[in-house]
Amino acid sequence: MEKLLHWSIANSQGDQQTRERVGQPDPKLLEQLFGTGPDEPTLMKESIVVITNPEADLENKLTAFDNFEMLIENMDNANNIENLKLWNPLLQLLESPETELRTCALSCMGTASQNNVKTQDDFLKYDGGLQKIIKLASDVNEPAEVRTKALYALSNLIRNHPASSEVFCKLHGLEIIPPIIHDAKANNKLKMRAISLLSAFLTSTSINETLMDLLRKEGIVESTIDCLIVSSDVYIADRVLNILAQMVTAKVQFTDGEKQKLQAGMQNIEPEKDRLNEDDLQTVKYVL
Template sequence: MLSVLDVLTNQKCVFVLVLCLVVFSLVASTESMDNDDVEEDNDEPFIPTNEWQQVKPGQAIPSGLHVKMDLSNGGKWAKLMDDGKTSQKSSLQLAPDANKEEEPAPNDIKGTYSIDELKQSLKKMKQEKKEASKETSEDIKSKFRSMDEIRKDFDALNLHQETDVEVMQRLIATLRLKTSDVKEKLAALQDLEYYVHQIDNAVDLFNIGGFGDVLKQLNNTDASLREEAAHTIGSAIQSNPTAQIKAYENGLLTNILRLISDSQQPIPVRKKCLYCLSALLRHFPYAQLKLYENGGFTELRNVYHQEVGETIKIKIIQLLNDLVTERQTTLLQDEDTHDKKEKLKQYERLPLAKLIKEDGWCKAIVDALQTDNHGSREMVLQAIKSIYPTCSQKFLEHGAMDAVLRIKMEYKTLSEEEISSNDPDGYYTLMHNLVSEVIGLLKNGPKAKDEL
């Protein structure tokens, strides 16, 4: 086997290899000793001969010998140079493989280090490692700043974390400033709308006096601000009874109804106002009654017959459907609670079934099936199911069966395509099932009832 010195002729590379091999030899020979201690020196002198002799652990050898290392079993051997004399030059080779014949001795090189020098360097490295390990946790902590110190620096930089109420107060201040332009106020309303989705924040909006500032924007000359104000108020009062009551007490109903009825208002403004009105009325029987007393249902009927587009018309039908469904759900509640009794008493004061029948909503709902929009159709079909007890006869008179049968054929085809593409529960299949349910209701449903 060729020695390492036959391949490596660069003096620095050889030194690195020698150092690595010596370290490996020292670690292997001290397995039974403490890992942190370097093996003790062996005082027994090493007498070199022309034959290979194993060097004992810790035993010093004269310089200028021929040395080899056994990387398989550990250990090292040394002997005199081939001329039988020691030399200032030294040689190092790896122990040969057991299955191969020993290769000739390597060439001599210059500038090598003795084993004693290497051992001293290793001992120094371990000593430095020990000293570094003695560093205490306090020493480490002293190198870093505490969280209290960091917080103080943040406070000095005025990096205070605002609460939700503080943020809303700042946004409301923007609405109050006369110097704020439309973009600033619009951004403030949009940010405010995000915060008031949370129930507590919506109530706090009233408590800090900010609701009035948002309500004023419904009268702003800029349409985008009127639209966003209605959106923000609707988000604040939706499914929030406390906010609903406070909003009604602040005159929201009349302001919103006025904008919805105004044909000069842009469609986006009227649409957001309708959203706001729906948020106010749902599960708030008192507001529903006041809408009726102020002619609100008549106004909604008039709006429906204006050129307001399909979206607003479908939203009005959806609102009626929600009010009817709300009553039916309350009536079907199992528990006979005080809250249920009070709600039913309030619902009785509003003749919703009579309004739907006399204001022409039965025909309007059937006509709405002419749309090609699948989402709008779904909403109308749901309304037919809910309002059927009131409009059963009117539905048949205005051609509801023919309209439903027509769209059933369309959804039958679309449903078969979904099923063939391994999607048996797709949207069109659900729509086909809904249409079939409505057809069955129109054919065999109960007689008309007016107890809504």
């Protein structure tokens, strides 16, 4: 920056000797300062070119992915993924042999679709897109970071989006939740993402006895209550309480077996009650 200042002063004063001594400023710095560089859609395309270039090394690909995700945090840029025809290369990256690239692709899908109906609509046009993500989320052979980002992407793709949630349900997406919750080897972050996925699904459907029958069939209700019994994570317990409170508020009927498990779960989290949402806690206690 100091070099640029000296060059600017010398240039304005016509001081050729000083200009030669200081030298030309960095073109990239001039682009940043005066906005003469590529626009953001171009930068997005350039990032994907690097990411999909078989000659680029992994470090450069990951840097390009960081830049791409930073750009699509802007909703207009996220919506441009469709306009620039970048969904297909992103979906193809879900099959990359590099764990980091699969993780980054999933993260970008989740970031782009967060609270963004147009991007959710756009993604749904791609046959097999949700199915690929569901497969990664459910695959116990995938690293935890891949599965966690897959759950993150799924949650944002279906939240408050009935059409995506319907496809997700038809693809048996709900089936991936109970095994994660019951997996003793799964870390709390992965389990939290699974619970968040259930929460996202509930935003797009009416909670009634028909839904409860479906959730029971998939083992969702039992595994959700089990979280209160087996989990020592207060954040997971708090999220589960919120889901259960929604069910209670919707006036669904819990079975005797569910109530017994719920009673055990409530006793287990009693020592942490001051750290839990009081309204949800009292609402769930109402059914006992």
